[in-house]
Amino acid sequence: MLKCELKKFFSKMTNKLILAVLLLVSVIISFLAVDSMNYSDTGEEFASGTGRITVGRSRTSDKNKWKGRLTPKKIADAVGNYHKLEKADSESVWSDRSVKEEPLYLDILYFAANIYQTESDVVHADLDRLAEEDIEHIYDTYADNLQKVAKEYGETPEQEKLLREQYGKIEIPVTYEAYDSWKTMATYAEMYILILVVVIGFLAAEILGEEFRNHTEQVFFTAKYGRSKAVRNKIITGILTTTIVYWVGIGILSLISFGMMGVSGYDTPYQMEDPYNMYIVTQGQYYLLIVVCGYIASLLSASITMLITSKMHTEKIAVFIPIIMYWVPLIMGNRLSTMTKVFYFLTSALVNIDKGINYMTFFQMGNVVIRLIPFVMVLYAAVFLILLPYVYRSYLGYDSAKHSHRESRKRCRMERKLEERSI
Amino acid sequence: MELRFKNVSKKYGEVFAVNDVSYSMETGVYGLLGVNGAGKTTLMTMLCAVTRPTTGEITWDGNDIFKLGERYRDLLGYLPQNFGFYPDLSVSDYMMYIASIKGIRPAAAKKRLKELLEMVGLSKYRDRKMKALSGGMARRVGIAQAMLNDPKILVLDEPTAGLDPSERIRFRNLISELAADRLVLLSTHIVSDVEFIAEQIILMKAGKFFFTGTSDELIAGMEADVWNCKVFGNKVNEYMQKYPVGNVKHVSGGVELRILSKTPPSENAVREVPALEDAFLLYFGEKAGDEDAEI
Ligand SMILES: Nc1ncnc2c1ncn2[C@@H]1O[C@H](COP(=O)(O)OP(=O)(O)OP(=O)(O)O)[C@@H](O)[C@H]1O
Numbered sequence: 001m002l003k004c005e006l007k008k009f010f011s012k013m014t015n016k017l018i019l020a021v022l023l024l025v026s027v028i029i030s031f032l033a034v035d036s037m038n039y040s041d042t043g044e045e046f047a048s049g050t051g052r053i054t055v056g057r058s059r060t061s062d063k064n065k066w067k068g069r070l071t072p073k074k075i076a077d078a079v080g081n082y083h084k085l086e087k088a089d090s091e092s093v094w095s096d097r098s099v100k101e102e103p104l105y106l107d108i109l110y111f112a113a114n115i116y117q118t119e120s121d122v123v124h125a126d127l128d129r130l131a132e133e134d135i136e137h138i139y140d141t142y143a144d145n146l147q148k149v150a151k152e153y154g155e156t157p158e159q160e161k162l163l164r165e166q167y168g169k170i171e172i173p174v175t176y177e178a179y180d181s182w183k184t185m186a187t188y189a190e191m192y193i194l195i196l197v198v199v200i201g202f203l204a205a206e207i208l209g210e211e212f213r214n215h216t217e218q219v220f221f222t223a224k225y226g227r228s229k230a231v232r233n234k235i236i237t238g239i240l241t242t243t244i245v246y247w248v249g250i251g252i253l254s255l256i257s258f259g260m261m262g263v264s265g266y267d268t269p270y271q272m273e274d275p276y277n278m279y280i281v282t283q284g285q286y287y288l289l290i291v292v293c294g295y296i297a298s299l300l301s302a303s304i305t306m307l308i309t310s311k312m313h314t315e316k317i318a319v320f321i322p323i324i325m326y327w328v329p330l331i332m333g334n335r336l337s338t339m340t341k342v343f344y345f346l347t348s349a350l351v352n353i354d355k356g357i358n359y360m361t362f363f364q365m366g367n368v369v370i371r372l373i374p375f376v377m378v379l380y381a382a383v384f385l386i387l388l389p390y391v392y393r394s395y396l397g398y399d400s401a402k403h404s405h406r407e408s409r410k411r412c413r414m415e416r417k418l419e420e421r422s423i
Numbered sequence: 424m425e426l427r428f429k430n431v432s433k434k435y436g437e438v439f440a441v442n443d444v445s446y447s448m449e450t451g452v453y454g455l456l457g458v459n460g461a462g463k464t465t466l467m468t469m470l471c472a473v474t475r476p477t478t479g480e481i482t483w484d485g486n487d488i489f490k491l492g493e494r495y496r497d498l499l500g501y502l503p504q505n506f507g508f509y510p511d512l513s514v515s516d517y518m519m520y521i522a523s524i525k526g527i528r529p530a531a532a533k534k535r536l537k538e539l540l541e542m543v544g545l546s547k548y549r550d551r552k553m554k555a556l557s558g559g560m561a562r563r564v565g566i567a568q569a570m571l572n573d574p575k576i577l578v579l580d581e582p583t584a585g586l587d588p589s590e591r592i593r594f595r596n597l598i599s600e601l602a603a604d605r606l607v608l609l610s611t612h613i614v615s616d617v618e619f620i621a622e623q624i625i626l627m628k629a630g631k632f633f634f635t636g637t638s639d640e641l642i643a644g645m646e647a648d649v650w651n652c653k654v655f656g657n658k659v660n661e662y663m664q665k666y667p668v669g670n671v672k673h674v675s676g677g678v679e680l681r682i683l684s685k686t687p688p689s690e691n692a693v694r695e696v697p698a699l700e701d702a703f704l705l706y707f708g709e710k711a712g713d714e715d716a717e718i
C-alpha cells in the first residue's frame with residue numbers, strides 16, 4: 001500500500017517538476033558556493049576562467065602549509081611575518097605598491113586577535129594590535145579569558161557551570177587545517193535549506209490535500225482502509241518523501257560543492273572562527289549540525305502543513321505556513337530578538353544555525369540549563385512527533401457535510417438554472 | 424443481508440436534505456429517482472458512511488454502520504456523483520491504488536483489474552493517463568473502481584451521467600448481471616436507466632421517500648391516464664400550461680403531445696399504455712415550477 005502511495009507521489013507532474021527545479025537549484029547553489037571562494041575578504045579575485053572552479057582547492061592546499069598544532073611559536077611567526085609585510089607595504093612608494101595579497105595565515109591571525117577580544121559585539125578584531133611578544137602567553141590569556149567569559153555570560157550559576165564545562169573541552173593548543181570549504185558551505189547550505197523547508201511543506205500538504213482537490217476523497221474514505229491504514233500510509237509517505245527529498249537535495253549540494261572545494265578542515269575546531277563560542281564542535285560537525293537542524297525543520301514543516309491541510313480540507317492555506325515559520329522571523333528577526341529572548345527560540349532558529357551558533361542564549365528551567373541549539377532541536381523534533389497523531393485523527397475524522405462543498409453547491413445552483421431554462 | 428434506515432434525517436443548516444426516511448433494502452437493484460436537490464446524494468453519502476445522519480440510524484444486519492467501520496466499508500463499493508481521480512496516474516495505476524486502500528493483495532488486484540476493465544470496455548486504455556480520458560470513460564473507470572472489492576453493497580450516484588447511448592445500454596446490462604447476490608442502489612434523473620433493471624423504484628422528493636415499490640405498482644397507482652393527441656403548433660403552449668406534457672413530437676400538420684390527464688384532453692385524444700416515464704412526469708414534472716419558486 002505504501003508503495004502505491006509513493007508511486008502516486010512520484011508520478012505527479014507537479015511533483016516531478018518541483019523535484020527537477022530543486023535539483024537545478026542545488027546545482028546552481030553549489031556553483032555559487034564554489035565561485036564565492038574566488039573572492040578574498042577585500043573583494044579581489046584570485047583566478048579567472050576555469051581556474052575559478054579549482055581555486056578553492058588550490059587556495060586550501062596553499063593555506064595548509066600552516067596546517068598542524070598552533071603552538072605559540074607558530075602563531076608568533078605568522079604575526080611577525082604579517083607585521084613585516086605591513087611595514088614594507090607602508091614604506092614602498094605608491095606606484096611600486098603591488099596588489100596586496102591576502103596572507104595565507106589570515107585565519108590564524110584572526111584567531112589570535114579574537115583571543116584578545118572578548119567582547120562579542122566587535123565585528124573585526126584589530127590585527128595591527130597583535131604584538132609578537134605577547135603571543136608567547138597567548139594560551140594563558142585564552143584560558144583566563146574563557147573563565148572571564150563564563151562568568152560574564154553565565155547569567156545564573158548553572159549557566160556559568162555549563163560554560164565552564166564546555167570550555168573545558170577545548171583542546172589547547174588548537175589544531176589548524178584550512179576550513180574554507182566548510183565555512184563557505186555553512187552559508188550556502190542554510191540558503192538551500194530555506195528553500196527546501198518551504199518546498200517540502202508544500203509537497204507534504206499535497207499528499208493529503210490532493211484528495212480534496214481532485215474530489216477523490218469520497219472514494220478514499222469509503223475504501224476499507226480509508227480511515228485507518230491508508231491514512232497512516234499517507235502520513236508515512238509524507239515523512240518518507242520529506243526524508244528522501246531533503247537528504248537527496250543536501251546530498252547533491254554537498255557532493256558537488258565539497259567535490260570541487262575539498263573537505264580539508266573537517267576536524268578544525270569551530271573555535272578557530274570564534275574562540276569563545278560555547279559550542280565545542282569541529283567545522284565538519286558544525287556543517288552536520290546545520291543540515292540535521294534543517295532536517296528537523298523539514299519534518300516539522302511537513303507535519304504542520306499536513307495538519308492544517310487535514311483540518312481545512314485544502315492545502316491552499318497550509319502551504320504558506322512554512323514561509324511564516326521560517327522566512328518571516330528571519331526577515332524581522334534582529335529587531336524582534338532585541339525585544340524579548342523568546343524570539344531566539346522560534347522555529348526559524350532551526351534554519352538559522354549559522355547565526356544561532358553565535359548567540360550565548362540558554363533555556364533554563366529550575367537548575368536544568370540547555371543551550372539554544374540543542375534546545376530547539378529537541379523541542380521541535382518533539383513537536384513534530386506529537387503532531388503526527390493529530391494529523392491522523394483529524395484526517396480520518398472527515399465528514400462530507402462539514403467539508404464545505406462550495407464548489408458542489410455552486411454546481412448545484414448552475415444545474416438548477418439550466419433546468420429552469422429547459423423547462 | 425439487510426440494510427435499514429431508521430428515521431434517518433440530515434439537516435444542513437435549517438434545511439432537511441433528507442427528512443425522516445425509514446426503509447429497508449436487501450439484495451436486488453434499487454432505483455432512486457428524484458429531481459435535483461431531492462436529497463439522493465445526501466442519502467447515499469450517509470449510506471456510505473462519509474457523513475453522519477443528524478438523527479436516526481442506519482444498520483447493516485442490525486449493526487450500526489458507523490460502529491462496523493472497516494468491516495462495513497469492506498462490503499461497500501461507491502461511485503460518488505462528483506467522481507474525481509488522480510490526473511497523472513494511468514488507469515491501471517489508479518485501479519491498483521484504489522485496490523491497495525481497499526486492502527486487496529496486488530496479485531489478486533491485478534487479476535480483478537483485468538476483468539473489470541474488460542467489463543467496462545477499457546482494456547485498450549489501461550496505460551492511458553486518467554486526465555487523458557473522456558468524461559464518459561472516466562465514469563466507467565469509476566464504476567470499475569467501485570467493483571474492485573466485489574462489494575455486497577454497490578452504491579452508484581448517477582452512474583450514467585455522461586455516458587453515450589450505446590454505453591448506457593451496456594451499462595444497464597452490466598448492472599443486471601452484477602445485481603445477483605448484491606444490493607445495488609443507483610440514483611438517476613433518467614427514468615429509462617432504471618425502468619427495466621430496477622426491481623424497486625424509490626421516488627424521492629424534498630428529502631422524503633414518497634413512493635417505494637415496483638415499476639408496475641407505481642404505474643398502476645397513477646391517478647391519471649396517458650393520452651396521445653395531435654394539436655396545431657400554436658396550441659402547444661396552452662396545453663403545456665394546462666397539463667403535464669411528456670413527449671412533444673412534430674408531425675405533418677401539427678404536433679403530437681403525450682399528455683397526462685384524468686379526462687381526455689381533446690376529442691381526438693388516444694389512450695396510451697402508461698410507462699414509468701409518465702409516472703415520473705406526473706409526480707415531479709407538474710410541481711417543478713413551484714419548487715423553483717421556493718428557492
Ligand atoms: N454540504 C452541503 N451543505 C449544505 N447544503 C447541502 C450540502 N449538500 C447538499 N446540500 C443541500 O441538500 C439538498 C439535497 O442535496 P443532494 O445533493 O442530496 O440532492 P440530489 O438529489 O443528489 O441532487 P442532484 O440530482 O442535483 O444530484 C439540496 O438542497 C442541497 O442544496
Ligand SMILES: [Mg+2]
Binds near residue numbers: 465504580
Ligand atoms: Mg446528487
